[in-house]
Amino acid sequence: xxxxxxxxxxxxxxxxxAALLGLLGWKLMQDESAVTSELDQGGSPAAPAFTLExxxxxxxxALASLRGKTVVLNFWASWCGPCKDETPLLxxxxxxxxxxxxxxxxxxxxxxxxxxxxxxxxxxxxxANVYDGKGSTVGRYGVTGFPETxxxxxxxxxxxxxxxxxxxxxxxxxxxxRALAPA
Amino acid sequence: xxAAALALIALALAASAGAGEQRPTxxxxxxxxxxPVCETTLDTSNAPxxxxxxxxxxxxxxxxxxxxxxxxxxxxxxxxxxLAVPPKKGFExxxxxxxxxxxAVGLVVVGLLAWRWSHTRRxxxxxxxxxxxxxxxxxxxxxxxxxxxxxx
Numbered sequence: 001x002x003x004x005x006x007x008x009x010x011x012x013x014x015x016x017x018a019a020l021l022g023l024l025g026w027k028l029m030q031d032e033s034a035v036t037s038e039l040d041q042g043g044s045p046a047a048p049a050f051t052l053e054x055x056x057x058x059x060x061x062a063l064a065s066l067r068g069k070t071v072v073l074n075f076w077a078s079w080c081g082p083c084k085d086e087t088p089l090l091x092x093x094x095x096x097x098x099x100x101x102x103x104x105x106x107x108x109x110x111x112x113x114x115x116x117x118x119x120x121x122x123x124x125x126x127x128a129n130v131y132d133g134k135g136s137t138v139g140r141y142g143v144t145g146f147p148e149t150x151x152x153x154x155x156x157x158x159x160x161x162x163x164x165x166x167x168x169x170x171x172x173x174x175x176x177x178r179a180l181a182p183a
Numbered sequence: 184x185x186a187a188a189l190a191l192i193a194l195a196l197a198a199s200a201g202a203g204e205q206r207p208t209x210x211x212x213x214x215x216x217x218x219p220v221c222e223t224t225l226d227t228s229n230a231p232x233x234x235x236x237x238x239x240x241x242x243x244x245x246x247x248x249x250x251x252x253x254x255x256x257x258x259x260x261x262x263x264x265x266l267a268v269p270p271k272k273g274f275e276x277x278x279x280x281x282x283x284x285x286x287a288v289g290l291v292v293v294g295l296l297a298w299r300w301s302h303t304r305r306x307x308x309x310x311x312x313x314x315x316x317x318x319x320x321x322x323x324x325x326x327x328x329x330x331x332x333x334x335x
Binding site for chain 2: 009077079080081110111112113115133134135
């Protein structure tokens with residue numbers, strides 16, 4: 001009886017430790033910037049899927065719905081200083097690339113909805129923008145700061161990333177061309 | 184007259200009890216909410232988003248919002264992770280239950296070990312059984328002699 005109790009205790013202890021290790025692993029996987037690390041190693045990781053509320057009030061936008069187009073994915077927030085400098089450049093880029101199977105999508109992260117809408121109105125942004133107040137996409141993409149821009153090709157693979165603000169039109173166009181180039 | 188006085192006192196108590204909820208201070212809210220970028224409480228953060236949240240809290244206090252209304256508004260924008268203390272529901276309940284469960288399991292384990300230890304010790308300390316083998320008469324005589332030497 002005592003032997004059985006001891007065995008049950010040992011099994012329970014092992015299960016608890018395994019469960020805690022599993023929880024730790026799951027948390028690390030959530031935080032793991034798989035996209036960033038794979039890009040840094042020269043790979044083309046699949047862009048993590050998302051479905052988020054549009055800031056223009058037209059329902060939700062799913063990344064999957066843009067399959068077949070090149071997507072310029074820009075992470076930003078209204079409180080982020082460099083985002084203010086970068087946004088006019090992105091808006092100009094959107095005008096240049098619109099109608100060429102290239103789509104611009106802004107992801108407003110960890111921000112107030114109202115502030116984000118004011119920001120978009122102030123800078124006259126016409127490309128699609130979604131709201132991710134909880135920052136659920138940040139960890140999955142491996143965003144290291146704001147702003148940060150990812151270039152996703154037509155097959156849904158991330159081909160390039162610009163950490164920090166896009167400096168000029170040439171840098172933006174170079175990123176788009178990398179995503180348009182055959183894999 | 185007495186009933187009226189009691190009613191007045193009850194009214195005053197209810198009003199003062201509700202005052203904490205109705206009139207939160209910015210300082211108490213800032214210590215109970217977390218900056219979503221730097222993940223420290225707002226009162227220790229000067230990150231741009233934290234400053235914006237502090238301004239929002241002051242605006243809502245001035246507008247007469249209660250503490251729970253302000254917290255709910257921030258959770259709606261940034262998610263439950265802005266709360267320094269996790270809510271006692273849903274997945275966050277684990278944060279409350281797990282330490283208590285651990286404590287309970289620890290107490291049970293300690294109790295079981297103490298019970299086992301005390302039983303083992305009792306067996307060691309038990310006096311020799313009187314019903315065992317009788318002492319050798321020579322040895323018993325010697326023992327009596329020895330004991331007699333110490334008696335006054």
